[in-house]
Amino acid sequence: MSFFRRFKARLGFRLSPHAPVTLRFQTDARTADYxxxxxxxxxxxxxxxxxxxxxxxxxxxxxxxxxxYYLGSVSLCRIDGPLVEAPLDYPHGWFLPMGGLIQSPGVTAHLTPFEADALRDRIREAIEVQIVEWVEEHRLHERPPVLADFDRATADAQAMAWISAGVPEWMSSYEPSSAAQDPQVGGTEHD
Incomplete structure (x- = not known):
């Protein structure tokens, strides 16, 4: 390809970001599978x-x-990789993250590998508690078991039907967390 054709192609991409672009990558087969x-x-x-x-x-x-990557209503926590082998005397697992980040109103903090691992465990425990509570509140044990996989077209049609039907009755008593409702807290720049 001549210099002018390459230049025109690059210039065209910059002037028209929606124009089709051909991408080429080279990698090993194992990485390509992912x-x-x-x-x-x-x-x-x-x-x-x-x-x-x-x-x-x-x-x-x-x-x-x-x-x-955990998002609260106004705060976030990011756990950074890659995972590395933990010291032999570390009692909480074989691997540690490289660190982490917390951003919350008035706070930006980098975490050590040990802090990041401990906070990740705490967040996972809190998530587990909330999931189990939701299962109990909504009596999900009473529903027949289903496969995790589903027919996308059928499921999307059902979801749109639910949305079109309006807000379900149980939502009238549902209250999001106080931080999400507080107008002084506002949104988050981390979304």
Whole structure:
């Protein structure tokens, strides 16, 4: 390809960001098995593709690869990888994250590997408590068991039908956390 054609192609991309672009990558087969499906999902032009891109957008804000990303109503916690072998005398597992980050109103703090691991355990325990409480409150044990996989078209149609039907009755007594309702707390720049 001549210099002028390459220049025109690059200039065209900058002037028209929606123009098709050909991407080429070279990697080993094992990595490709993971990367190709992920890339296809990220490049999908539908709402699904947009959702996948939003889901990984926080990757670009981190110096290290994020292992976990927890969002509160106004705070966030990021646990940074990669995982490394823990010291032999570490009583809480074989591996440790490299560190972490907390951002909360008035606070930005970097965590040591040990702090990040302890906080991740605490957050996971809190999540587990909330899930178990939700199961009990909504009597999910009484529902027939289902497979985790589902027919996407049927499930999407059902979800849209529920949304169209309006707010369910049980939501009238549902109260989000006080931080989410407090107008002085406001939103978060971390979304």
């Amino acid at each position: 990367a190709v499906p992920l890339i296809r999902k990220l490049l999908d032009g539908s709402k699904d593709g947009e959702t996948y891109r939003v889901a990984v957008a926080h990757w670009f804000r981190a110096e290290r690869p994020p292992l976990d």
